[in-house]
Amino acid sequence: MQAIRSFFGHFFGNAHSVKDFRIQMRGNKALILWSLYLVLLVLFAMFTYGGVASQMRAGMSAAEMQSRLQSFYNTLMYLLQTAIILIAPVLASASIVADDERGSIDLVLMAPKSSTYYFAGLVMSGMRQLIFLLALSIPVASLGVIMGGATWTDVLRSFTIFLFQGLFYMCLGVPVAVSSRKMVPTVIGSYVAIAVGSGILALMNAIMSPAMLSGMMGGPTTSTPTMPLFSVLTPYWHIIVNAPMTAVTPTFLIPTWAATILMSTLGVAICMLGSASQMSRAGSPAVIATRIVGLIISLLIGLLTSQMFSTIFGIGGASGTSAGTSFMITTALSGFMLSGFIMLIIVANVVPYAFRDGEKYFPNGMFSVKDALKGKPAGGMTYALFAFACLFGPSGYYLFRGMFVSTYTALEAFAVMFWFLCAAFLYFGIFRFTSPWNGSVKSARRIGVLFIVGLNVGAGMLLAMVDLAFKTPGTLSIINPMHPFAETPEGVIAKGIVLAIVGGILVNRSEERRIKHPLMKIKGRETA
Amino acid sequence: MLVVDGLRKEYGQFTAVDGVSFQLKPGDIMGFIGSNGAGKTTTIKMLATLLEPTLGRATLNDVPLTEGLIDARKLIGYMPDFFGLYEDIRVWEYLELFASIYGVPKTERPGVIDEVLELTDLGFKKDAFAKSLSRGMQQRLCLARCLVHDPDLLLLDEPASGLDPRARAELKELVAELGRMGKIVIVSSHILPELADFCNVVGIIERGQLLAFGSVEEIISGIEQRRMIEVKVLERANEASMFLHGKEGVVSTFLMGASTLKVEFEGSMESQAQLLAEMIQGGFLITEFRVDAADLEDLFMKVTTGALN
Numbered sequence: 001m002q003a004i005r006s007f008f009g010h011f012f013g014n015a016h017s018v019k020d021f022r023i024q025m026r027g028n029k030a031l032i033l034w035s036l037y038l039v040l041l042v043l044f045a046m047f048t049y050g051g052v053a054s055q056m057r058a059g060m061s062a063a064e065m066q067s068r069l070q071s072f073y074n075t076l077m078y079l080l081q082t083a084i085i086l087i088a089p090v091l092a093s094a095s096i097v098a099d100d101e102r103g104s105i106d107l108v109l110m111a112p113k114s115s116t117y118y119f120a121g122l123v124m125s126g127m128r129q130l131i132f133l134l135a136l137s138i139p140v141a142s143l144g145v146i147m148g149g150a151t152w153t154d155v156l157r158s159f160t161i162f163l164f165q166g167l168f169y170m171c172l173g174v175p176v177a178v179s180s181r182k183m184v185p186t187v188i189g190s191y192v193a194i195a196v197g198s199g200i201l202a203l204m205n206a207i208m209s210p211a212m213l214s215g216m217m218g219g220p221t222t223s224t225p226t227m228p229l230f231s232v233l234t235p236y237w238h239i240i241v242n243a244p245m246t247a248v249t250p251t252f253l254i255p256t257w258a259a260t261i262l263m264s265t266l267g268v269a270i271c272m273l274g275s276a277s278q279m280s281r282a283g284s285p286a287v288i289a290t291r292i293v294g295l296i297i298s299l300l301i302g303l304l305t306s307q308m309f310s311t312i313f314g315i316g317g318a319s320g321t322s323a324g325t326s327f328m329i330t331t332a333l334s335g336f337m338l339s340g341f342i343m344l345i346i347v348a349n350v351v352p353y354a355f356r357d358g359e360k361y362f363p364n365g366m367f368s369v370k371d372a373l374k375g376k377p378a379g380g381m382t383y384a385l386f387a388f389a390c391l392f393g394p395s396g397y398y399l400f401r402g403m404f405v406s407t408y409t410a411l412e413a414f415a416v417m418f419w420f421l422c423a424a425f426l427y428f429g430i431f432r433f434t435s436p437w438n439g440s441v442k443s444a445r446r447i448g449v450l451f452i453v454g455l456n457v458g459a460g461m462l463l464a465m466v467d468l469a470f471k472t473p474g475t476l477s478i479i480n481p482m483h484p485f486a487e488t489p490e491g492v493i494a495k496g497i498v499l500a501i502v503g504g505i506l507v508n509r510s511e512e513r514r515i516k517h518p519l520m521k522i523k524g525r526e527t528a
Numbered sequence: 529m530l531v532v533d534g535l536r537k538e539y540g541q542f543t544a545v546d547g548v549s550f551q552l553k554p555g556d557i558m559g560f561i562g563s564n565g566a567g568k569t570t571t572i573k574m575l576a577t578l579l580e581p582t583l584g585r586a587t588l589n590d591v592p593l594t595e596g597l598i599d600a601r602k603l604i605g606y607m608p609d610f611f612g613l614y615e616d617i618r619v620w621e622y623l624e625l626f627a628s629i630y631g632v633p634k635t636e637r638p639g640v641i642d643e644v645l646e647l648t649d650l651g652f653k654k655d656a657f658a659k660s661l662s663r664g665m666q667q668r669l670c671l672a673r674c675l676v677h678d679p680d681l682l683l684l685d686e687p688a689s690g691l692d693p694r695a696r697a698e699l700k701e702l703v704a705e706l707g708r709m710g711k712i713v714i715v716s717s718h719i720l721p722e723l724a725d726f727c728n729v730v731g732i733i734e735r736g737q738l739l740a741f742g743s744v745e746e747i748i749s750g751i752e753q754r755r756m757i758e759v760k761v762l763e764r765a766n767e768a769s770m771f772l773h774g775k776e777g778v779v780s781t782f783l784m785g786a787s788t789l790k791v792e793f794e795g796s797m798e799s800q801a802q803l804l805a806e807m808i809q810g811g812f813l814i815t816e817f818r819v820d821a822a823d824l825e826d827l828f829m830k831v832t833t834g835a836l837n
Contacts, residue, residue: 015628023616104612107673110578111629112601281580281597356538358580439541 016121605674664695
């Protein structure tokens with residue numbers, strides 16, 4: 001009961017939110033700002049409607065008129081979506097930076113409350129602004145309903161989606177603000193976070209689209225238009241698709257607004273907990289919660305990939321038909337690429353350590369199960385393995401049920417998964433290797449990422465140049481171990497073994513360095 | 529009881545605080561002295577739970593300050609060397625924010641706010657905007673903020689910097705009152721005279737190391753075996769000087785006039801008392817017998833000179 005009260009206390013009656021509300025409502029600032037917004041919105045609606053009305057003519061069919069009116073309504077929705085994309089990311093993040101610059105952040109963070117309480121307060125303040133923004137646009141939206149371009153249900157659904165998407169975009173800026181603590185990098189970083197996040201979601205949509213279009217997602221085969229699960233967080237996607245339902249599995253559909261609430265909540269949870277985790281010590285509730293939510297999201301992404309497998313490979317109760325082998329492999333690889341990218345983000349966050357960044361990052365060993373959720377460096381590898389199991393496990397389950405189109409496909413899929421496991425181990429080795437030579441976790445992480453990018457780009461370019469010089473197009477590029485493409489599955493497995501060996505050498509080298517480091521000899525650390 | 533045991537903080541290659549240890553009991557007011565960059569603020573931030581020590585531990589009434597932070601933070605009031613006041617917020621709203629996040633029940637908040645405002649003499653500014661207050665009043669408001677949850681330990685980092693003499697005097701009185709209320713107060717400063725009046729304990733930190741800790745007298749006797757005693761006699765100063773030669777602990781004597789002599793003395797307080805008794809028994813009419821007291825500034829210079837060298 002206490003825990004429930006504490007959870008709701010974060011969001012309702014939050015002291016920071018109350019303080020912000022008092023400040024926001026003081027004087028005429030808010031009144032002037034929102035009146036200006038309303039005037040601009042009405043002017044926009046008048047001009048847009050004028051444009052649409054001028055295209056109407058006598059004798060136009062009802063369907064054509066309906067379409068024109070719908071375009072008016074959609075234009076308004078585009079405007080609102082754009083306003084939310086522009087405003088939401090800076091609402092909470094700018095408050096964090098302002099608090100940091102004025103010094104008040106230290107004062108509030110040393111109160112006997114978790115950092116998530118502080119972030120929740122700022123997010124609730126931001127949410128209030130978004131509600132104002134949407135509430136003030138109701139008169140204009142009602143125009144669309146009265147004229148016949150949309151129904152009140154459409155408006156309600158769209159506003160719910162906008163509100164929760166805005167909440168998610170707002171929270172994307174929070175970890176950026178916590179890391180940079182400067183206004184300009186925070187604002188730019190927040191927009192970049194949205195662009196990158198949208199890019200990843202767009203990639204997922206692209207992966208899912210073939211399955212959707214071929215009737216494997218239950219979409220066009222039913223009378224209700226659907227959209228993929230992760231698409232609900234992609235800006236504009238919901239307006240473009242105008243789908244009322246979301247496909248969770250090929251046979252299970254839920255309303256799009258509900259899917260948005262679900263996915264936003266997960267996104268908000270990981271952003272807020274991740275930010276709190278950055279500011280917390282090893283083993284704190286924020287760190288443990290972040291790691292658990294990270295695994296839940298990994299599992300969700302893993303399930304999504306497996307959903308593709310189940311539909312594409314024609315197992316697990318899929319409604320669609322099996323497609324060709326090349327299509328299957330391409331789609332499977334795309335899904336795995338996404339999981340691999342998530343894996344890299346996880347490894348980059350949990351593996352690097354530093355001797356001088358405090359006890360949270362002090363290297364306390366190589367492999368520890370009990371530290372996996374606590375956030376100590378010894379738990380980095382264990383946590384990465386858990387994440388790998390979540391990301392690739394569900395697909396593996398489908399793949400190894402033995403119901404494949406051909407044995408070749410099974411081996412190919414196994415080879416690709418094996419390659420990803422080896423690549424994850426190489427990344428582990430790289431971040432362990434860059435850690436003892438760096439003063440801080442941040443610099444170890446940056447150099448590790450640069451190293452990985454350099455390795456991927458460098459190896460590809462080098463082999464391509466050799467190919468070019470010897471006029472053997474693509475022959476040598478195929479042996480590049482940094483990607484899982486090869487002539488045969490055995491070739492992919494061999495590449496994985498190469499990566500694992502390099503990773504092992506790096507881990508070994510870094511361990512030698514770690515054990516000999518003078519700071520390991522200080523009293524209290526001898527046993528580490 | 530505050531027990532600090534071997535606190536150490538490293539930033540990259542730099543060790544900001546190196547094994548600081550001390551103990552304070554309720555009612556103690558500790559002057560934490562050190563030059564800029566000596567490690568005062570880092571130590572205070574570690575005690576305030578804002579920084580994680582690289583090594584070491586601190587407990588307040590057996591509650592660890594370096595782990596299990598939520599419980600520890602209820603016991604601490606921290607006033608940094610900046611105010612961190614929000615724009616457009618009234619004095620009572622500011623205090624209510626902190627009373628709320630420190631878990632003061634809603635029904636008790638108005639009473640608590642009135643009490644701390646009265647203690648800090650800001651009751652008449654309750655509805656004023658925090659930013660409109662004078663610097664001294666803002667400082668007192670920050671102190672009031674630290675007191676809303678009735679902490680056992682108060683950490684005041686450079687509280688008097690930038691204050692005018694009157695505001696400083698008021699602040700000193702307020703801190704002394706907090707000590708009388710049984711709170712442990714740690715006041716850091718590099719302006720030494722402001723601490724001398726109300727601190728019963730002094731800690732001198734330089735280059736991250738706590739060079740001395742204790743009362744001013746204890747530190748003097750710890751670092752300075754020889755001290756200068758000024759003796760005034762009604763008459764026969766020259767004879768008194770001769771009398772003192774060869775007595776236990778007397779290193780040398782200097783005649784400073786017809787009735788004054790200075791004695792360079794090396795010995796315990798008992799030996800010093802014995803010396804006075806012998807002079808009286810020797811028939812000298814003594815009007816004054818006092819040790820030339822080193823002030824806090826002298827003490828700081830003496831303690832830190834060795835470290836700097």
